[in-house]
Amino acid sequence: MKTDKLARLQAAGWKVGSAEDFLQLNGEEARLVALKLSLISAVKESRIKRKLSQIDLAQRMKSSQSRIAKIEAGDPSVSLDLIVRALIASGATTRDIQTTFTANERMVG
Amino acid sequence: MKTDKLARLQAAGWKVGSAEDFLQLNGEEARLVALKLSLISAVKESRIKRKLSQIDLAQRMKSSQSRIAKIEAGDPSVSLDLIVRALIASGATTRDIQTTFTANERMVG
DNA sequence: TGAGTATATGTCGATACTGACATATACTCA
DNA sequence: TGAGTATATGTCAGTATCGACATATACTCA
Structure with missing residues (x-):
């Protein structure tokens, strides 16, 4: 892709992908997944x-058993x-939630 | 609602609402909103x-400017x-996220 | 054994959320 | 002034997620 066209797309607010972006995203996606897993365990x-x-x-939480x-x-x-x-509704305390977050972040760096 | 019907519904996995549940949920909803606001500020x-x-x-994060x-x-x-x-993609550190969470939980109790 | 209870899995129609896209507003700075 | 850059707002079609619901599996315990 030409540089000027890329600049115009960016100026207009578009996302522009690349292999590097993709790899980076995977790392961040993994971090999100790790966080979800930690929270699930906490629930x-x-x-x-x-x-x-x-x-x-x-x-x-006005949901259904199957969702839980x-x-x-x-x-x-x-x-x-x-x-x-679900975590909030389960009655998890401030400290529980905080600890979950902290533990997760410690794991994934 | 009859008690036995309620029991059968519960056994089948259904949610059963009440005014009390509703009030409780509001408190929990407020807690979630507060958390979101904290995270938004952090982003x-x-x-x-x-x-x-x-x-x-x-x-x-492969999104668009308007979403941000x-x-x-x-x-x-x-x-x-x-x-x-967005918070992860923005490069927020472990400590940033942790601090956000802690501050939020301190506010909402 | 079989009734009672808890959990898991699969499907579905309705709705929430998404990125894409256009456009408006606001603030430099030459 | 006006070009460049950053941010905000509104719409839309496609997809993700939801609660509802049926049903299956698993474990007690009488």
Whole structure:
């Protein structure tokens, strides 16, 4: 791609891809996935700790038992939003959430 | 609603709502919103700190300038997933993210 | 054994979210 | 003034994600 055209595209607000960008993104994607996995573990841990069934937790966050199962199974159809909602609804404390985040970040650097 | 019907619904995995649940959810919803706002601030801070334009950041995460603007404006069409992606892509360090989380949790209790 | 309870898996229609794209506003600086 | 650059706002079609729902599997315990 010509440099001037690239500059014009960038000026207009477009994303411009490259192999390097792709590799970089993979590293960041891995970091996000690692974070999700940490939060998922925290959800199950928090739920069990408070002796809540999946149905109990589902009621608390107005979701369904099958969604909770999918959250804990790491199903790809589950968003970070939903995971964090579940973590909050499960009664995880400030410190629980913080610790999860910290532990995850420590792992992935 | 009859109790036995409620029990059957619960056994089948359904959510069952109530005014109390609703109020509880609002508190948890507020907590999630507060978290999002903290992370949004962190994105802008991290981006500025590293002297990246919105276009630069958009390229890094294969998104568009307009999306970054919407993230930073707190547009309701932006998910937690996207905010965290932006935060990671902006080059926020382990400590930055951790600090954001800690500060947020301290605020919301 | 079989009834009760908890969890897992699969499907579906509705909605939320996405990047792409156009365009507007705002702020340099020559 | 006006060209260049950064940010903001609005729309849209495609895709991701949602809760709802059915059903399967697994584990107690009487």
